[in-house]
Structures are given as C-alpha cells and as structure tokens.
Amino acid sequence: MAKVIGSVVSTQKDPSLVGKKLMIVRPIDSDKQPIRFEQVAADTVNAGIGDNVLVVRGAGARRADGNAAQNAADVNDCTIVGIIDRFDK
Numbered sequence: 001m002a003k004v005i006g007s008v009v010s011t012q013k014d015p016s017l018v019g020k021k022l023m024i025v026r027p028i029d030s031d032k033q034p035i036r037f038e039q040v041a042a043d044t045v046n047a048g049i050g051d052n053v054l055v056v057r058g059a060g061a062r063r064a065d066g067n068a069a070q071n072a073a074d075v076n077d078c079t080i081v082g083i084i085d086r087f088d089k
Contacts, residue, residue: 001084002027004051008040016074023047023080025055030087041078054082 002025010022021043027036032052042061047053055061061079 001030002041002053002055002080003032003034004047004049004053004080005038006049014075016076017042020076021046023049025053025078025080027055028052030089032087039078041080042076043080045080045083047080047083052084052087053080054084055079056081 004023005026006024008022008024010017022040023043024038025041026034026038029035041053041055045053055078057078061076062074
C-alpha cells in the first residue's frame with residue numbers, strides 16, 4: 001500500500017516507459033503511516049495525488065499493464081494497480 005504524493009514528468013526515458021503516467025508514492029502501513037522511502041510507480045488506474053493505492057513490484061509490476069508479452073525488456077519495477085477506498089481493521 002502507498003500514498004500518491006506527486007507526479008514525475010520525464011521527456012527522456014526508456015522506450016518501455018513511453019506513454020506511462022509516473023507517480024511518486026510513499027509506502028504506508030494499515031494506519032496510513034509512512035514506512036519507507038518514496039519511489040516512482042507507473043500508474044495503470046489513473047490514481048491522483050492524495051490517493052491511497054495498491055502497488056506491486058518486480059515481475060508483477062512489469063505484467064500489470066498487460067503488455068509483458070510484447071515488451072520483455074520493460075524496466076518498470078513498481079506499478080499502481082488499484083485505488084484503496086477504505087481501510088477496515
């Protein structure tokens with residue numbers, strides 16, 4: 001889980017990132033408290049700044065947009081795959 005805290009604009013990037021919206025996310029725990037450092041995630045669900053989101057990393061992040069078979073050289077290692085509506089504990 002993470003909170004979207006900003007966006008990244010990059011005109012020069014790896015071809016596998018062209019057309020992807022890049023967001024700055026800060027991982028959070030279930031109490032919505034930050035737990036690690038910020039990172040950049042590709043957004044597949046049109047999340048906005050302030051949204052709490054679900055993120056995947058590694059091979060799952062590269063397959064999240066459905067183009068893994070087309071682009072085996074994807075450099076993406078963190079992808080937003082869902083927007084969290086609420087936390088129930």
